[in-house]
Amino acid sequence: xxxxxxxxxxxxxxxxxxxxxxxxxxxxxxxxxxxxxxxxxxxxxxxxxxxxxxxxxxxxxxxxxxxxxxxxxxxxxxxxxxxxxxxxxxxxxxxxxxxxxxxxxxxxxxxxxxxxxxxxxxxxxxxxxxxxxxxxxxxxxxxxxxxxxxxxxxxxxx
Amino acid sequence: xxxxxxxxxxxxxxxxxxxxxxxxxxxxxxxxxxxxxxxxxxxxxxxxxxxxxxxxxxxxxxxxxxxxxxxxxxxxxxxxxxxxxxxxxxxxxxxxxxxxxxxxxxxxxx
Numbered sequence: 001x002x003x004x005x006x007x008x009x010x011x012x013x014x015x016x017x018x019x020x021x022x023x024x025x026x027x028x029x030x031x032x033x034x035x036x037x038x039x040x041x042x043x044x045x046x047x048x049x050x051x052x053x054x055x056x057x058x059x060x061x062x063x064x065x066x067x068x069x070x071x072x073x074x075x076x077x078x079x080x081x082x083x084x085x086x087x088x089x090x091x092x093x094x095x096x097x098x099x100x101x102x103x104x105x106x107x108x109x110x111x112x113x114x115x116x117x118x119x120x121x122x123x124x125x126x127x128x129x130x131x132x133x134x135x136x137x138x139x140x141x142x143x144x145x146x147x148x149x150x151x152x153x154x155x156x157x158x
Numbered sequence: 159x160x161x162x163x164x165x166x167x168x169x170x171x172x173x174x175x176x177x178x179x180x181x182x183x184x185x186x187x188x189x190x191x192x193x194x195x196x197x198x199x200x201x202x203x204x205x206x207x208x209x210x211x212x213x214x215x216x217x218x219x220x221x222x223x224x225x226x227x228x229x230x231x232x233x234x235x236x237x238x239x240x241x242x243x244x245x246x247x248x249x250x251x252x253x254x255x256x257x258x259x260x261x262x263x264x265x266x267x268x
Contacts (some may be wrong), residue, residue: 017221017225018228071203071204075177075203078196078197078199078200079180079200082180082181082187082188082197083183089189089193090257091257092257110242111235111242114239115203115234115238116199116203117197117199118199120192120195120196120199120241120242120245121242122245122246123249132195134193
């Protein structure tokens, strides 16, 4: 119940932030539209732990700074490969084990892999993700499994 | 104080532009589709990130900043998803990535 109420609250706050209007007529219309969206999503039964993972909010905020730091490091590495005229480009293809059980965890892990430049997730299986990397270093770093561990911790599955 | 924020804003916009240009150069320089994704992801992450950060500093504490933050979150979710979809479609379409030819024992995508 709290889960469903928070969706309504979230939609209302989102409407207010996007519109920025405070005249009574518009506020009532905004409230109505938030309630309509809430009613429709209840009828479609899309509000579950996967579609609206509110229980992960705190761990997400702990995870994001680390991810941004990794993205910056990977960016600089790929920039160096682009700008260095002598750099030989050796793309590598490998399968990386993933320890997440749920679909949500796997999707988060695959998206983090693709989001860091230098590595792309190509397909997801039951217990591994096929990764294309610009250099062997990217694969080595993924095989050490720090990102895998942190994502598993973030979705609360360890 | 005003000057500091203006300088920070322009620094962010400049850095973002530099990363966008590097990403563009990379798209032309890399040999095949899959390596070009890596160059394109620079523009998605640090390029767009620094440009939006600069615009956020320019807008200050207003609703515009909130909207720019939402755009940033949106980009960070959609861009890897679309890259993954493109890569998967290319593999299904029979395009083989160019791999390091020195090692023949490594796994090939099917």
